[in-house]
Amino acid sequence: MESFISAENTNQPNPTPFPLFPPGIPIPPTARENAVTATAAKIPTPFLLIPKPEPVEECSTPIPIPTATATANNEDIKPIFHSGPHRETLTAPTPPSATSSDQNDSENALYDEFNRVSQLFRMAFGPGMQQLEASPQNEFSNDTVLDPNSGAIVPVPPPQQHGGYGNGNDAGGGEGSSSNGGNMSLAKRSIRSKDLVRVKDLTIKDMRHFREVVRRTRMIYDSLRVLATAEEERKLMMADWKKARGDLRASNLMKTCGLWLNRDKRIVGAIPGVCIGDVFLYRMELCIVGLHGQTQAGIDYLPASLSSNGEPIATSVIVSGGYEDDMDEGDVIIYSGHGGQDKHYKQVFHQKLEGGNLALERSMYYGIEVRVIRGLQCEGTVNATGKVYVYDGLYRIIDCWFDVGKSGFGVYKYKLFRIDGQPKMGSAVLKEAGMLKRDPLCFKPMCCLSLDISQRREPVGVRLFNDIDKNRDPLCYEYLPKTNFPAFVFHQTGNGTGCQCVNGCFEGCFCVMKNGGEFAYNQSGILLRGKPVIFECGPFCRCSPNCQNRVTQKGLKSRLEVFRSRETGWGVRSLDLIQAGAFICEYTGVVVTRQQAQILTMNGDALIYPNRFTDRWAEWGDVSLINPSYVRPSFPSIPPLDFALDVSRMRNVACYMSHSSSPNVLVQFVLYDHNNLMFPHLMLFAMETIPPMRELSLDYGVTDEWTGKLAICN
Template identity: 75%
Template sequence: MNSENPDFLSAPPGIPFPVPLLTPKQEPREEPVQHELQQEQQQQQPNLNDLPSLNLNLNLNLDDIYEQETLPDGFSNFNLLSEAFRTGFTTGLQQLENDVVVEVVDDPNSRAIVPVPEARQSYDNNGPAGAGEVAAQRIQRRYKELVRVADLGLAEQRQFRDLVRRTRMVYDSLRVLALIEEEKRSDVRKVRSDLRASALMRNRGLWLNRDKRIVGPIPGICIGDVFLYRMELVVIGLHGQPQAGIDYLPASMSSNGEPIATSVIVSGGYEDDVDEGDVIIYSGHGGQDKNSRQVFHQKLEGGNLAMERSMHYGIEVRVIRGVRYEGTSSASGKVYVYDGLYRIVEYWFDIGKSGFGVYKFKLWRIDGQAKMGSSILKEALMLRRDPLCFKPMCVFSLDISNRNENVGVRLYNDIDRSNDPMCFEYLPRATFPPFVFHQSGRVTGCDCVNGCVEGCFCFMKNGNEFPYSQSGLLLKGRSIVFECGPFCRCPPNCRNRVTQKGLKNRLEVFRSKETGWGVRSLDLIQAGAFICEYTGVVLTREQAQILIMNGDSLIYPNRFSNRWEEWGDLSLVDPSYVRPTYPSIPPLDFALDVSRMRNVACYMSHSSTPNVLVQFVLYDHNNLMFPHLMLFAMENIPPMREFSLDYGVADDELTGKLAICN
């Protein structure tokens, strides 16, 4: 069967070829859709304008948002970074060369590019948005220009990575806030928190990559990044369709009338799909009823034609896999993993398992990319079941904590024979001198019997807010968090007892060529989740000065950067947002001695764009000058990805790791 010739699309003998129901290839829904959203979500993209909004002040000018971005000069909206594909892929393409217009010879196999014109602002036809004018109707439109972002330097990569990270933090903060509000609602009208968060961000112009259609990798997004919700893919521009499995530039927006596919989602929910990792047989869309059952033959239109045209022009597509994962917060039980770039090498028309004609596309993964995130998820699952299933000779210990943690901390080294982390006494919690407790004053606690409620003593100590969600996620970073302690009557499962319960994720200290020793997890850690405490023996300034002369290794808590200020910061969405400042704490004037006793946190690497933050917490005493250093995830951290902290020093002062950990 000739995949290059569309004339073979006649029906097989004896099988009628009715006019197909041309609908986008829908992915299985994450959870039941509420009554008021069914009409919107049956479309290719729901109308998010109709979703109820959070109680936030949204009178934020779009221009103010763009002014807050801190990209380098010349890099706004990918200007000077992007390379535009040939416009319309037609003859007579004009290219600027030294301010002179020249003709480009048409070649169907060419990958010719033209410079990107001046970057578009998010303006309407009448000019820039006025002050206070809502920009939703202008920013929701996606432009037709196809571009590729290439040749980014290290500084630019960090800038875009940080932009994506901050955008995802805003999304997670809004989603958790929406979830908290829904818990308080007494009526039955509920809207999914992920839809509400994305609607707010779109209305404030915070969706990324809407001004151009990016072909190939998205700046700031790495292979292996994990997303808990489909709408998050839309927010960052990795896949622009909330439900459709094929994202493409429609023919109506293309200058030559040909659609181009940019990304696909492979979730294993369709009977004719075959996923072998590096090779995928991807079935097309169309001819399906509302229950995603094939009831008509497919036609070479819409996303199917876009896939064929991408194959013809040699344009790669991004592949995102929907993978079932135990413990995820979505009702579907899936997470979405970006697995890199694939080329469409072949397509054909075949009779599917349902008995109707289906288009099938063969995708090959491009060589030279990082390992697939979905493969890492599977390997991490195998390691959780059997820690010795891979390279058992490289596992130096199954638990360097010697059962001092709730779960074992594995030590892995496949580079050399060093086992230094086993030479220290493991310290699961920081050790404070006795005077810290004696100087805490009169310690009181709440009288809650079944768990803390609004208005209780511990609730008021945290500024009349709960610091954590019901599932234990940090809602907002703050100068200090008061957890319930030994003088509180609430039970151990109280929502205000999170960090004192200790480690719950299976962590691993591993040897790295880049960072010496590093730390990673065998579990997926959700943004805002508690990881572990940074422990050591607490010393006063005088004691620390004495030990410095002995060459001992000390960590100074006041040097950690205030990354907690970023977590839960909604200033881009709500200009009236005020960062929690109650209670204020004095400058910390103590050190942690980790020269003899330490825990897994001491092996975390330094980064100026970290994925872990330090949050100060009190629970066993009330001395504000000596808080615990608790570590929380700043983003969804996939299994086997290294943790990183901002130790408050310049990158050129470290080689990626504190000296104590080398």
């Protein structure tokens, strides 16, 4: 871990700040050009990390920054390195008025925070993981003092001097610790830190770990939000009740329990575990993962009152077209400062160079990159605005000026350039997916092998695309929209029994009681929590086809595409945004018994074994970190499954989904056309919000005694 007194201007004891011009006075072109030239000369060269294989998921890569120039007094001094990723803390030179105790407090607060957060979530999400140990290569005494004007690396005491970072108890660098082992109070834990840090040197293992931390945190949030929405729906049906927003309730619960990420350090640059192209349905999700800390403002920054040098620093911006003077060309953005608008979002007076506006100018001067999140209108969203937020990567601010806006009032404008070497922008992918939905042949029409491999057996078409080779294998199989069960399975249909709900099922009806007395889905068809098996209303129920308890039997809704991938062979992605908890499709095949499966494996294994799928369903709706008394659902129970799905001749789109140990799709057993617990349907639901064109993946499980190997169709 390295601590920089300043990311730039390392040879100046007290760097002269770029002139802060008052509102109404344009920045002189000469001064602006000098600042841009000085900043551009120090822009770091980005580097790429190997993406996550099978399926490949392009994560945002930390951008390297220039190292501080060592002076003659400290060029032999090396930083302390700890195992795993580390951070650079960006601070300005200590003001002359600061006391020595302030300096000591600042030095004592610098420790490997990411290792601590890493271990905290490893204990929370993976009880079997071993504790991470620090192995510093060099040790410094607390009395070591380097030249404060050199901009050299400040030595950091070993983590043990701060109570350790492996127990996850002091989330604030010692702030709020108590005598009961250093546990920090919830009020202290929710306070954002003033430390600016940049994450660097992430290994592939680190990237995968932090990706999993972010995924599970978002899954907790989505589960809470869906459950809160279902509670709201029940109250609205019972009485005149003022509707509350489920996204706010979920975020407040997580904040109270200290589950917000990156609160105790303000990260400059990429957020570990957040990939370029990730889509967020609500602004509160951005706050939970630490991507953008403001619930309403478009500029997130460290205020001057908290900054060590008294100057604000911007860390992220949201580009959503809220200002009429904005211009967005993808890689180049002309971003308008904030302020000067009325409640109708019209410019009514001049903007001032303060707050976020000043922070953007300071970030330009110091060469500090900012994260860009775009707010876009998207079809099929659940929020009231119909807008989603897409993370598009890191940009550098190369220019700023004061100009007269379209409304005739003064507006501060900033020119942002996207840093090269990053994955494709998520907003561009969303636009391409929208174009494909309107015209499936608008992009490489010769590579589109079929507009619908299901041949209208699905409610929506399933596209086949291959721009890599001449393989056409998916066209060689008969498409099977529903699982083909043997006739004897339907002998246990319950003798024609079903619910008698004419106008729709209600709590307490026959089918709801089979599910443990609660609906399995909300009114939008989103899975509330995973269960061993779900009973949907069937052919003998009197409820309408639009019943809340009929979801998976209606078939495919998202426009899926089977595509050729260099990493995974054949894969599956969606042209639509898939919400967390939403039904995707059924995993179909021809059901064969154990004895039949043993015969078929002699001629090559093309079987899928339902008992091998891991119980990922238990993760969806698991709120044990919020409610310690939460118990994993065990009712309705299901016996061990003793059949396989033969996909050697007949299959559907699900058979081409790739295997992953960190999947975004889960398998949920469902019964609706029969009541034989030995032969449920394999229904697939989204474990997270899946952006368009991102590959879908399943956890096919481990080997068993049948064949001794993992059977993946493709």
